[in-house]
Amino acid sequence: MDLTTFLIQCLNAFQYGLLLFLVASGLTLIFGIMGVINLAHGSFYMIGAYLAYALAPVVASAIGGGFFATLLVGVVLSVVFGYLLEWAFYSYLYERDHLQQVLMTYGLILVFEELRSLLVGDNVYSVEIPQVLAGSIPLSEVMTYPTYRLFVSAICLVLVGAMFWVFARTRLGMMIRAGASNREMVQSLGIDISFLYRVVFAAGFALAAFAGMVAAPVSTVYPGMGGEVLIICFVVVVIGGIGSIQGALVAALLIGFVDTFGKVLVPGAAGVMVYLAMALILLWKPDGLFKAG
Amino acid sequence: MDKSKGIFVALVFMALALYPFVGGGGYGIDIVTKIMIYAILALSLELLVGTTGLVCFGQAAFFGIGAYAAVLFSGEQGAASILWLLPASMLAAAVYALAVGALSLRTRGVYFIMVTLAFAQMAYFVVHDTPLGGGTDGIYLYFRPTLGEKLKFDEPLVMYLFSLGTLVFVFGFLTVLLNSRFGRALAGIRVNEQRMRGTGFTTYPYKLAAFVISGGLAGLGGALFAIKDGFVNPELMSWHLSGAALMMIILGGLGHLRGALIGAFAFLLLQEFFKAEAIFGEFAKHWHLGMGIVIIAAVAVLPRGLVGLPEVLRKRLAGSGGGESRIGGLKSAQGGAK
Amino acid sequence: MANDVLLRGKDITRRWGGLVAVNKVSIELERNCVHAVIGTNGAGKSTLINLLSGEIPLSDGSVELLGKDVTGWTQPKRARAGLGRSYQRNTIFPSFSVFENCRLAAQAKHQKGWAWWERADRCSVSTDSARDAAHRAGLDKLMDRTAGMISHGQKRQLEIAMCLATDPKVLLLDEPLAGMGAEETERMLAMLDELRPDHAILLVEHDMDAVFRVANQITVMVNGTVIARGDPDFIRNSPEVRVAYLGEGH
Numbered sequence: 101m102d103l104t105t106f107l108i109q110c111l112n113a114f115q116y117g118l119l120l121f122l123v124a125s126g127l128t129l130i131f132g133i134m135g136v137i138n139l140a141h142g143s144f145y146m147i148g149a150y151l152a153y154a155l156a157p158v159v160a161s162a163i164g165g166g167f168f169a170t171l172l173v174g175v176v177l178s179v180v181f182g183y184l185l186e187w188a189f190y191s192y193l194y195e196r197d198h199l200q201q202v203l204m205t206y207g208l209i210l211v212f213e214e215l216r217s218l219l220v221g222d223n224v225y226s227v228e229i230p231q232v233l234a235g236s237i238p239l240s241e242v243m244t245y246p247t248y249r250l251f252v253s254a255i256c257l258v259l260v261g262a263m264f265w266v267f268a269r270t271r272l273g274m275m276i277r278a279g280a281s282n283r284e285m286v287q288s289l290g291i292d293i294s295f296l297y298r299v300v301f302a303a304g305f306a307l308a309a310f311a312g313m314v315a316a317p318v319s320t321v322y323p324g325m326g327g328e329v330l331i332i333c334f335v336v337v338v339i340g341g342i343g344s345i346q347g348a349l350v351a352a353l354l355i356g357f358v359d360t361f362g363k364v365l366v367p368g369a370a371g372v373m374v375y376l377a378m379a380l381i382l383l384w385k386p387d388g389l390f391k392a393g
Numbered sequence: 394m395d396k397s398k399g400i401f402v403a404l405v406f407m408a409l410a411l412y413p414f415v416g417g418g419g420y421g422i423d424i425v426t427k428i429m430i431y432a433i434l435a436l437s438l439e440l441l442v443g444t445t446g447l448v449c450f451g452q453a454a455f456f457g458i459g460a461y462a463a464v465l466f467s468g469e470q471g472a473a474s475i476l477w478l479l480p481a482s483m484l485a486a487a488v489y490a491l492a493v494g495a496l497s498l499r500t501r502g503v504y505f506i507m508v509t510l511a512f513a514q515m516a517y518f519v520v521h522d523t524p525l526g527g528g529t530d531g532i533y534l535y536f537r538p539t540l541g542e543k544l545k546f547d548e549p550l551v552m553y554l555f556s557l558g559t560l561v562f563v564f565g566f567l568t569v570l571l572n573s574r575f576g577r578a579l580a581g582i583r584v585n586e587q588r589m590r591g592t593g594f595t596t597y598p599y600k601l602a603a604f605v606i607s608g609g610l611a612g613l614g615g616a617l618f619a620i621k622d623g624f625v626n627p628e629l630m631s632w633h634l635s636g637a638a639l640m641m642i643i644l645g646g647l648g649h650l651r652g653a654l655i656g657a658f659a660f661l662l663l664q665e666f667f668k669a670e671a672i673f674g675e676f677a678k679h680w681h682l683g684m685g686i687v688i689i690a691a692v693a694v695l696p697r698g699l700v701g702l703p704e705v706l707r708k709r710l711a712g713s714g715g716g717e718s719r720i721g722g723l724k725s726a727q728g729g730a731k
Numbered sequence: 732m733a734n735d736v737l738l739r740g741k742d743i744t745r746r747w748g749g750l751v752a753v754n755k756v757s758i759e760l761e762r763n764c765v766h767a768v769i770g771t772n773g774a775g776k777s778t779l780i781n782l783l784s785g786e787i788p789l790s791d792g793s794v795e796l797l798g799k800d801v802t803g804w805t806q807p808k809r810a811r812a813g814l815g816r817s818y819q820r821n822t823i824f825p826s827f828s829v830f831e832n833c834r835l836a837a838q839a840k841h842q843k844g845w846a847w848w849e850r851a852d853r854c855s856v857s858t859d860s861a862r863d864a865a866h867r868a869g870l871d872k873l874m875d876r877t878a879g880m881i882s883h884g885q886k887r888q889l890e891i892a893m894c895l896a897t898d899p900k901v902l903l904l905d906e907p908l909a910g911m912g913a914e915e916t917e918r919m920l921a922m923l924d925e926l927r928p929d930h931a932i933l934l935v936e937h938d939m940d941a942v943f944r945v946a947n948q949i950t951v952m953v954n955g956t957v958i959a960r961g962d963p964d965f966i967r968n969s970p971e972v973r974v975a976y977l978g979e980g981h
Contacts, residue, residue, distance in 0.1 A: 137503065139636075189689070196696070198503075199448065203643045204692040206636060210685030218679060331510070331632060338507040371518030375511040379496070382508050386500040573847045574838050574854055581824060581835050588822040591784065593810035593839030593897055 101364070104240045109360055115249050117356025118256035122311035123329055124336040124348045125263065126304025132280035132343020134297050136193050139205040142330025143212040144305050148178060148312025149321040150216055153225050167230035174313050175306055182305025186298050194297070213323070222323050227316040252314050259307070260349065267345060276300060280343040332359075335378045341388030350389060402564070402651050409557050413550055422553050424665060426621055429556045432657035433563050433614035435641040439653040440567060440607045442642060444576070445600060446583030450506045451493070451513025452611055452638050457630030458516065459486040459612025460619035461526060464534045472536040475546065475555075479616050486612020487605050489516070494604030498597060513635055521627040531626025534619060552621050559617060563610055567650055570606075579603055644691055646698025655699045663687055736761050737797055737931035738814070738901045743782050744791035745775075752778045754955040755792070760901055760931035765923060767934045767942045770952035776935045777819060779952070780903045783933070784816045785809045797900060811840065815899030817890045819906045819935075825879030829870055829889055832878050833861035836896040860896050867925070868892035869918060884915035891922065902932045908941055920945050943967065951975070 101109075127141045151174040159170045189208065193201045229248045236244035267273035275291055279300075312325075319325070336355055340347025355374055362373030381389065409429070413422050434456050441447045462485035467473045497508040520526025537546040544551050570576045578599050581589045589596055619625050628634070637660070645656020667673065667680035695701055738760040745753040753775040760766050768776050781787045783794055785806035793802045794809075801809050810816075824832050834851065837860035852858065865874060868888045873881055878889060887907055894902060908916050916938065923945050926932065936942050942949065942963075949966045951959040959972045966972055 131503070192693070196692075199442075199639075199643050199647065200692055200696060203640060204689055206640055207685045207688030207692065210681040210688070214679045214682035214685065218682075327633075331514070334507055335511065338504055342503060368522055369518065371522055372515050375514040375518070378511045379508060379515070382500055382504060382511075383496055386504060388504070569850075570847050572850050572852075574849070574851045574857065575847045577831070577835055577851045578838065580827075584824045584826065585822055587786070588818070588824075589839075590806045591786065591810060591816055591818070591822075592836045592893065593807050594842070595805065595807040 104243045107239060108243065108245060109364055110357075111245060111249065111253070113357040113360035114353070115253040115256070115356075116360060117353035118253055118260065119311050119315055120329075120333060120336055120355060121349050121352035122256060122259065123308045124333040124340070124352055125345055126307045127333050128337040128340065128343055128345065128348045129276065129280060129300055130304050131337065133276065133300055134190070134194055135198075136190060137198055137201050137205070138190075139202060139330065140208040140212065141304070141308055141333065142326035142328070143209050144178070144182075144308035144326075145312040145315075145329045146216065146321075146326030147181075147212065148174065148309030149227075149316040149319070149325060150220055150312075151177065151309065152313040152316040153227050153321050154220055156227065167228075171310075171313055175310055178306045178309035179302050182302035182309075183298055185305065186301040190301060191294065191297070209326070213326070217323065224320055224322040226320045229317045248317060252318065255314060256311075259310075263345070272296075272299070280345075332374065335374060339378055339381050339388055341390040344388070344390040347388055347390030398651060402654070405654065406557070406561055406564075409560075410554075413553055419549060422549050424661075426549070426553045426556050427618075428658055428661045429553075429560045430614050430617045430621065431638070431641070431661060432654050433560055433617070434611050434638050435645070435653040435657040436560075436563050436567060436650060437607045437610035437614065438638045439642050439647070439650060440570075440579075440603055440610070442639070443647040443649065443652065444571060444583060445579045445603045446586075447498075447600060447604070448506050448639075449509045449604075449607070450632070450635050450639065451509035451511075451516075452607075453630050453632065453634035454493075454513035454516040455486040455490055455608040455611035456615035456618070456634065456638075457520070457625070457627070458489050459483060459615030460625045460629050461520060461532075461615075462486065462612070463616035463619040464532055464625050467534055467536060467538065469535045472545075473538045475538040475540045475620075478538045478620075479613060482616035483609045483612045486615065487609035490605045490608020490612075491601070494601050494608070498600050498604065510632060510635070513630060513632065517627055517630040517632075520630060526625075526627060529627060531624060534623045534625075537620055537623060546620050556617055556621070559613065563613070564650060564654065567610075571650070575599070575602070640688065644688070644698055646700030649700045652698055652700045659699055738783065738933075739795040740779075740783055740792065741795070742792040743779065743789060743794070745778055745782055745787065746790045752955050753782060756952070756955075756957055758783075758933075758950060758957075760933050762900075762931050763928050764947045765927055765932045765934055765945050766948045766950065767936060767946035768950045768952060769936065769939070769942060773954075774952040775955040776952060777905055778955075780816060780905050780933070780935060784814060784903055807839075810897060810899075813898070813900035814903070815894040815897050815901065816903040817894050817905055817907055819909065821883075821886045821890060823878045823886055823889050823893065825877070827878055828874065829876050829878050829881065830861060830865065830874040832889055833865045833870075833892050833896045834858055836893040837861045837864065837898075840897050860898065864892045864896035867895055868922065884911050884918075887911060887915070887919070888922075891919075895926075900930060902926065902930050903935075904932065905935050906937060907934070908936055908938045916941060 123141065123145050126144070127138060130136055130138050130141070152170060155170045155174055159166070159173055163169060189204070193204060233248040233251050235247050237247055237250065238244050267277055275296055279296060332355065336348055336351045339354065340349070340351035354377070358377045359370075359374050363370040366373065409425070412425060417425065434452065437455070438449065438452045441449045459482045462482040463478055466478055466481050493509065493512045497505060497512060500508050521529060526532065539545050546552050546555070571580070578589070578594060581594070582596050582599060586596055615629065618629070641656035641660045642653045643656070644660055645654065646652030663684060664680065667683035668677055670677040673680070695705065736759045740756065740758045743753055743756045743758070744751065756779060758766070768779065770776055778787070782789055785801070785804060789802065793800060795801065796809060796812055796814055799812070801812065804812070824835065827835065834857050837857040838851070840860065841856045846854070865871060868891050870885065870888055870892055873885060878886070881889070887909070891904070891907060907919055911919065920941060923932065923934070934942070934946065946963055949961065949963055950957055951966060951972050953975050958975055959966060959969050961969070
């Protein structure tokens, strides 16, 4: 592998890792704070991707369109939808046994997948890359790198920075951190716990949906994309340590690199690499890399 | 298990034995055979989840390894005898379970769920990506095995009755096992492992033994599945099947062997129902929607699964208390007699 | 009867990060002797029991059981060698019958051969010890009741019965009287008197009247260290103990 190829793969790995983090961060917080194993989290990502596809013509006819306008509308919609979903279903799950949560959220996956099939169909669709970002940046005389992928990495980085700022500097962030390490404590502090839950859930939903939206032009949108992301994100959450945002970031980047380079270096066993990495890490550290609390 | 429950299970098995002779058509026999095989898978998982409290999210790997072993051991030369083929397939799955269990039992809780998933995914990709398992296309079974001269497993009726026999055997075996000292120790581990250790039980060998037995039984189910279909592919090891097996036992009601049985039938019959074009016409291809809604409803009204249904009905008829408190009350009584 | 030492802890220390929960505590438990450990909440009493029983590993020090160094042994191995403990919170198996709770505990002693085909309740070795233990704890009449449904005091008795079913030589009892009424307390104290001749008993307890009545020896802990030790009269009259614990606390 020459240096330029290596660089390209690194960029790919980085971008993939950041996208995974956006999905996994919500998953880890929902588990850490509310104690809910949310199997439907992959569906949120899928919903985002399909929103990017389905909203584009609607937004275009309403306000003249544009990828970024679609993105904005999609984020607003998903925050609202996440908020409603928490109110309608998830708020009943907090006191339940983990396996009951698994059963209910599995039911939700089925419902979301079929609604998707009913509303949009089962075909594979592509989403257009916005004009401004459609080009490529030269890396050497023959190699180039698509601008859009760089954009994805950049916007993810901005979001990661914003998230860490919220956690470190705001009152909301303080409550979330406290909740992830010790749920009982937050309840005893007199914080409006159901509001905190609703905010975290809506944010988690929106982050996953946003990841789906920005990934859509690169990955295309297809049935089953939610399931793939779900399993990989669970791997990320568990490697990072449940409830730990830093852990999720490190683990997401790690998985991004293992997966990307696994496909290049050992194409025959690419699928195994991620799980092998996870098994090894958990045998070394049975509670993940960064245990919360 | 008290008397009425024992009678219930006996009646179910008798009804299954009579079914092919009283109006079960070819299609029905095929479906019920399939369900009975999945019920074996669900029972094997119940030993881990419901009895020992180990939530394994990779049960399909054992099922799949049993299935692949049955096909690979059969060879291309002629029909094998089922008398060695099934034990050999079970052994293959059990050996794999021994390796996976020895490692993954170092972790706990959600981490355990994910490690078992990770090992199952590895097995999936090994058959998916290597020539050993024929890749995504899978492999065919050249000759279905036989039992003596007469019984050939190409015949659906033979397959049906043999699957039923195996299911009854597995159910009986687990019933005896759970009432033994070993089974009681597993139940103790589920309730309070720390207390068991304080009392003097080294719990690891118990959990590992449960894991290996469970893997072997799932492998038995997988081998039957391969013989029935005459074909295996990597989907048998996918996390979707592991998930479905979990859904079956949760839906049926954890902590009860008959829950696994009821859950497998309910889950798969519901699937058949929502898939039926005669009822739903065009809409039948969206059968997942119906399944999803039923599952969500089941969580809402049946926190103990279907085995808790008679109790819920009894209380509702008696008309005591409000809905939520009643469900809460049932939950605290969970994990009673087997 | 000779008062031989059955359990000996030497310089037992447990650190959590920078915090020292138990600091160089040495303790000897003799047969025919109830040794009470008292102290304010957070003094490290329960941690001491956890360390002696092997539930959490020592940071420093050693534990000797019946003359053998068991510092490196796991908790189950120590338990099988004759070290029984009860828990502060009820840790009975609520869905099992009272008898089955005792039987399961008794089974720990005889684990060889799982005999999976034999019904557990027909296994005479474990059922006999279970009946015996339940009898000694005064639970004969409750054998078939579901353990989760009996009264709080009965649950504490069952906790002790499960301990006895494993036929221990040393008993570490973590607040066996917690939440008990006067009558139940009397019953429990009588039981301790009965057990005393054959066992070495460590008793962690907050009920001071009970402690001064039943204990032969008392150790007072404050902030993870031992500040006084002696017979009940000595402790009652010790000015240090009054200042550190008994005086202000009551």
